[in-house]
Amino acid sequence: MSESIDNLRRLFEEDLAAIDGMESWKAVRDKYLARESGVITTELKKLRDLPKEARPAFGQAMNQLRALVEKKLQERLDEAKAAEASTKLQRIDVTRPGFPFALGSIHPIKRLQSEIEQIFVSMGFQIFNLPEIERDYYNFEGLNMPRNHPARDAQDTFYFDDSVLLRTHCSSVQVHAMEELKPPIRAISTGKVYRRDPFDATHSPMFYQVDVIVIEEGITMGDLKGMLDVFLKRMFHSDIRMRLRPGFFPFVEPGAEVDISCIFCSGKGCPTCKQSGWVEILGAGMVHPKVLRMSGIDDSRYSGFAWGMGIDRVAILKHGVDDIRLFFENDLRFLRQF
Numbered sequence: 001m002s003e004s005i006d007n008l009r010r011l012f013e014e015d016l017a018a019i020d021g022m023e024s025w026k027a028v029r030d031k032y033l034a035r036e037s038g039v040i041t042t043e044l045k046k047l048r049d050l051p052k053e054a055r056p057a058f059g060q061a062m063n064q065l066r067a068l069v070e071k072k073l074q075e076r077l078d079e080a081k082a083a084e085a086s087t088k089l090q091r092i093d094v095t096r097p098g099f100p101f102a103l104g105s106i107h108p109i110k111r112l113q114s115e116i117e118q119i120f121v122s123m124g125f126q127i128f129n130l131p132e133i134e135r136d137y138y139n140f141e142g143l144n145m146p147r148n149h150p151a152r153d154a155q156d157t158f159y160f161d162d163s164v165l166l167r168t169h170c171s172s173v174q175v176h177a178m179e180e181l182k183p184p185i186r187a188i189s190t191g192k193v194y195r196r197d198p199f200d201a202t203h204s205p206m207f208y209q210v211d212v213i214v215i216e217e218g219i220t221m222g223d224l225k226g227m228l229d230v231f232l233k234r235m236f237h238s239d240i241r242m243r244l245r246p247g248f249f250p251f252v253e254p255g256a257e258v259d260i261s262c263i264f265c266s267g268k269g270c271p272t273c274k275q276s277g278w279v280e281i282l283g284a285g286m287v288h289p290k291v292l293r294m295s296g297i298d299d300s301r302y303s304g305f306a307w308g309m310g311i312d313r314v315a316i317l318k319h320g321v322d323d324i325r326l327f328f329e330n331d332l333r334f335l336r337q338f
């Protein structure tokens with residue numbers, strides 16, 4: 001009996017040595033260990049034909065054989081896995097160039113917004129991040145535009161209810177800054193504003209603005225002009241020229257429309273500037289005494305200026321884009337040019 005078990009062991013050793021891959025490993029495993037038809041099960045079935053006294057020794061020998069088969073097969077599998085892992089390692093060529101990642105980029109409007117903020121931070125201004133959902137008081141009333149003021153009509157507004165709206169300009173920074181800070185005040189706010197405008201080449205119901213306010217003793221129109229000159233030269237280029245025309249905004253007195261010499265034709269005349277040589281760029285003025293008083297600033301002691309500009313308008317001019325919608329449609333073919 002032990003002779004036939006020795007024989008089985010030898011056969012198994014031969015089969016084990018002949019394994020050359022996963023398929024043959026599985027075949028050997030099934031040949032010896034399969035539950036119904038495996039060699040070991042089949043041999044064990046012979047147990048009942050043996051004389052009673054021979055059975056325990058045979059059973060024990062077969063169990064030893066099964067343990068040996070299981071152990072050897074497991075060892076073989078571990079070796080194969082280790083070999084495979086080391087082959088994989090050798091295949092990694094660390095000198096190969098890496099796969100290029102498609103990097104995103106900053107949206108041109110956002111980049112311009114942060115450029116503008118940087119210019120003002122470098123001049124000692126404080127940035128106000130203000131809510132886009134605003135109280136009527138900060139957007140209108142505190143800026144000398146009480147209810148039924150005709151100037152409100154020019155800014156067709158999205159209202160939530162009587163007193164809450166989507167801000168129509170960043171000029172709300174004037175009221176917030178004057179309420180929160182004591183003079184001297186140098187504050188700026190940038191961000192999205194909303195108006196019930198159509199969505200066409202020159203209008204958008206959402207666009208970006210920057211608003212600036214300075215309150216100190218003895219501030220004059222000359223300070224306003226000087227600061228605008230510094231800012232516009234840094235924003236565009238150093239030989240840009242500027243002019244102020246009278247303009248009306250309820251929260252400033254006097255108010256001015258500010259033009260710059262056309263950046264495309266340097267003032268000679270071209271289609272962009274409608275042959276005038278000038279392009280309107282922003283609105284400005286001296287903060288209205290009523291606005292100062294409403295925000296608790298002593299208008300007999302302090303004066304100041306404020307101005308606001310469309311950031312999209314600057315982007316259009318700087319990049320020579322003829323349709324504002326391109327900035328908001330998120331077409332990657334357009335955005336990748338910046």
Ligand SMILES: [Zn+2]
Binds near residue numbers: 278
């Ligand atoms: Zn021009």
